[in-house]
Amino acid sequence: MPDTHALVDDLVNKLQKRKIEGSQATAKQAAELLRSVISQTRIPYSNQAGALIDAVRTVGEQLIAANPVARLGFESRSFNRSVYHVELAVGNIVRRVLHIIREEDLSLTTDAMAGLNPSSLSDEEDYDERADHYPILSASVVAAASRSTLRPPSLQTLLDDIPDAGVFPHPPSSGGDSDGKSKSADKSTRSRKLKHDVIEAVNELIQDISTCHEQIADQAVEHIHHNEVILTLGSSRTVFEFLCAAKEKKRSFRVFVAEGAPRYQGHQLARDLAERGLQTTLITDSAVFAMISRVNMVIVGAHAVMANGGVIAPVGVNMVALAAKKHAVPFVVLAGSHKLCPLYPHNPEVLLNELRSPSELLDFGEFSDCLDFGNGNGSPLLHVVNPTFDYVPQNLVSLFITDTGGHIPSYVYRLIADYYSADDLVVEGKPISGNSKFVPSFIVVKKLTGQRRCNGLLKALVDGGDDFLRLLFMNMHNKDVAGINCFVPAQKGLTFHKVK
Numbered sequence: 001m002p003d004t005h006a007l008v009d010d011l012v013n014k015l016q017k018r019k020i021e022g023s024q025a026t027a028k029q030a031a032e033l034l035r036s037v038i039s040q041t042r043i044p045y046s047n048q049a050g051a052l053i054d055a056v057r058t059v060g061e062q063l064i065a066a067n068p069v070a071r072l073g074f075e076s077r078s079f080n081r082s083v084y085h086v087e088l089a090v091g092n093i094v095r096r097v098l099h100i101i102r103e104e105d106l107s108l109t110t111d112a113m114a115g116l117n118p119s120s121l122s123d124e125e126d127y128d129e130r131a132d133h134y135p136i137l138s139a140s141v142v143a144a145a146s147r148s149t150l151r152p153p154s155l156q157t158l159l160d161d162i163p164d165a166g167v168f169p170h171p172p173s174s175g176g177d178s179d180g181k182s183k184s185a186d187k188s189t190r191s192r193k194l195k196h197d198v199i200e201a202v203n204e205l206i207q208d209i210s211t212c213h214e215q216i217a218d219q220a221v222e223h224i225h226h227n228e229v230i231l232t233l234g235s236s237r238t239v240f241e242f243l244c245a246a247k248e249k250k251r252s253f254r255v256f257v258a259e260g261a262p263r264y265q266g267h268q269l270a271r272d273l274a275e276r277g278l279q280t281t282l283i284t285d286s287a288v289f290a291m292i293s294r295v296n297m298v299i300v301g302a303h304a305v306m307a308n309g310g311v312i313a314p315v316g317v318n319m320v321a322l323a324a325k326k327h328a329v330p331f332v333v334l335a336g337s338h339k340l341c342p343l344y345p346h347n348p349e350v351l352l353n354e355l356r357s358p359s360e361l362l363d364f365g366e367f368s369d370c371l372d373f374g375n376g377n378g379s380p381l382l383h384v385v386n387p388t389f390d391y392v393p394q395n396l397v398s399l400f401i402t403d404t405g406g407h408i409p410s411y412v413y414r415l416i417a418d419y420y421s422a423d424d425l426v427v428e429g430k431p432i433s434g435n436s437k438f439v440p441s442f443i444v445v446k447k448l449t450g451q452r453r454c455n456g457l458l459k460a461l462v463d464g465g466d467d468f469l470r471l472l473f474m475n476m477h478n479k480d481v482a483g484i485n486c487f488v489p490a491q492k493g494l495t496f497h498k499v500k
Contacts, residue, residue, distance in 0.1 A: 004040050007033055008059055012066040015090070022237075023089040023303065027338040028209045030063055030093040035202045038097075043191040049105035052198065053098055060094030060427050067091075086354050086388075088304045088312075088341045091427060095342060097202060098424040104197040208403060212336030213238055215403035217245035223332065223401070228253045228296040231329075233285070234260030234314045235269040236301030238334045242401075243299070244276050254279040256295060260316060261285050262360045262386065285316050292323040302335040307342050307416050309394030309409035311335075312352060318390035321397070330398040337402050340412070342420040345391060352391045358384030 011033050013019075020026045034056055041055040067087050208215075216238055224230065224246040230253055232239050243255060255278055259266040270282040283291055292298075298320055304312040311317075311333055324331040343350050361384055394409040401407075407415060 004037055004059075007036055008062060012062055015063065015066040015087075023087065023339055024209060024212065024336065026087055027089040027093050027336075028206060030090050031097070031202060031206045031209060033063075034059065034093065034097045035199060035206070038101075038195065038198055038202065041195075043195060045191070048191050048194050049101055052101045052195070056094065056097050056101065057427060060091075060098075063090045063094065064427055086351050088343070088350070089338055091343075091349075092338055092341055093205075094427055095420050095424045096205060096338075098427075099419060099421045100201045100205070101198055102421050102423070104194060104201060108194055108197070209336065209338050212338065212403040213241045216334055216336070216401055217241040219401055219406065220246040221249040221251065223297070223406075224251050224253055226252050229256060229294055230254070231256040231258070231288070231292065231295040231298045231320065231324075232269070232300055233258040233266065233288075233316050233320050234263075234301075235265035236334070238301050238336070239299055240269060240272060242334055243273060243278060247276060247278055254281065256281050256283055256291055258283055258285050258288055258316065258320065260314060265314075285319070288320050289323045289326075292320075292327050292329060295324075295327075295329050298324045298329055298331045300331075300333060302333050302339055303389055304339050304341050305333070305335050305400065305412065306350075307344050307413065309397065309400075309412045310345055311392040311394075311397060312389050313392055315387050315390050318392050318396075321392045324398075325396050331396060332399045332401060333392075333397055334401050337404060337415070337419065340402070340415055340419060342416045342425055352389065354388040356386045356388050358386055361386055 011029060014029075015026070020029060037055055037059050038052060041052060043051050067090050220242045224243075230243065232243075232255065246253065255270075255273055257266045257270040257273070257280060259282060261284075266282065270280045273280045300313060300317050300320065302311045302313050306312065313333070321331050323329075341350075345352055394412075397409045399406055399408060400412065402415075404415075
């Protein structure tokens with residue numbers, strides 16, 4: 001079996017040199033690497049899940065740090081060293097695997113406390129016999145397990161609400177030595193079971209990533225109907241498979257393809273659709289508003305779907321979304337579940353855009369003609385801005401179609417809760433200790449001005465007290481509360497009170 005360090009170095013090198021194209025390929029290779037890391041990690045008898053989490057987190061930090069990044073040096077000197085991640089799929093997969101480990105560990109712990117053998121389940125009579133020696137979980141344990149609808153409880157939370165193991169009645173033992181050997185065997189069996197279950201779950205994740213295009217395309221017949229006109233922009237394999245699947249189901253429709261300047265990827269998509277027998281019309285990006293009145297539905301791909309339902313998509317998509325909103329045309333986004341990101345657009349590690357080379361717009365010869373050599377410093381009189389992405393707010397999106405089905409933007413928070421744990425939102429940096437019992441029910445922070453002088457306090461109150469609350473306060477020059485990222489259940493109110 002290849003050495004884990006060699007595999008990590010190889011993937012890090014590929015990410016740094018951008019040898020991996022697309023979010024799907026990036027996510028799949030990251031998941032396969034983490035599977036190898038889990039397989040080769042030696043698990044101790046105690047804190048088995050913690051050992052796996054630490055191993056995955058260590059590798060995850062290297063992968064996220066090696067992600068394709070963009071450096072914005074034109075803003076000010078303070079931003080010259082700022083690094084922002086463009087490809088969010090790597091971080092998504094790392095957090096997904098961490099969540100899988102927590103889920104499997106919680107499942108095994110619950111089974112063990114209920115008196116079940118995690119390695120094999122016997123018949124009902126054997127189960128009833130086992131149940132006589134072990135207590136039923138109390139209501140406090142059940143309440144602890146369902147305390148937060150957005151985050152599965154940690155093992156520490158469960159254990160805090162469970163009576164001490166010394167008060168549990170134990171079945172009679174034949175001798176001290178055999179009892180000790182039995183406990184050692186049970187720990188060994190549980191460690192093997194935990195690793196096996198985690199690897200199986202990661203295999204399912206890899207399978208879902210590999211088949212996401214097909215699973216999304218299978219839903220095409222439910223959304224595309226006869227004689228409709230579909231508009232898309234640029235090129236997306238997911239959109240291509242989706243439209244072709246509708247064609248194979250004998251749907252007759254026309255496709256308008258905006259060319260997606262300046263890379264003109266729409267030209268290739270239009271050619272591929274025509275070769276598959278679809279009626280295709282290629283239009284310029286500036287003609288979207290002129291043609292949108294004839295369109296029944298807009299279908300586009302996505303680079304990432306943020307936690308608030310916003311979409312990072314190829315440049316020009318926001319213009320299409322605004323046109324669709326103006327003319328009441330449904331705006332549908334296709335995205336695999338590996339593109340669902342638990343971060344918010346204002347998170348410091350999220351880059352909403354990346355500037356590409358100006359050579360895609362102008363030849364270097366033309367650009368050099370605009371340099372001012374008269375003053376001797378060669379500073380350009382012409383600046384070229386060539387962004388890669390657009391950010392589409394959630395209010396412009398009508399429907400998300402993922403490999404798990406169709407979802408409205410307001411349901412994205414529920415998908416995020418199913419795939420991620422709040423404990424893993426911050427992968428980079430030192431993780432919060434699992435033994436820490438400090439969960440703040442309210443946080444008092446200072447409101448900073450540009451001169452970093454305190455001119456007020458904000459008190460954040462969360463009803464319930466035990467929910468994970470993470471606030472990011474940036475420098476605020478006005479009285480509005482901005483730059484705040486909250487990860488709390490939607491049904492629990494979050495209120496801010498200004499303290500004079």
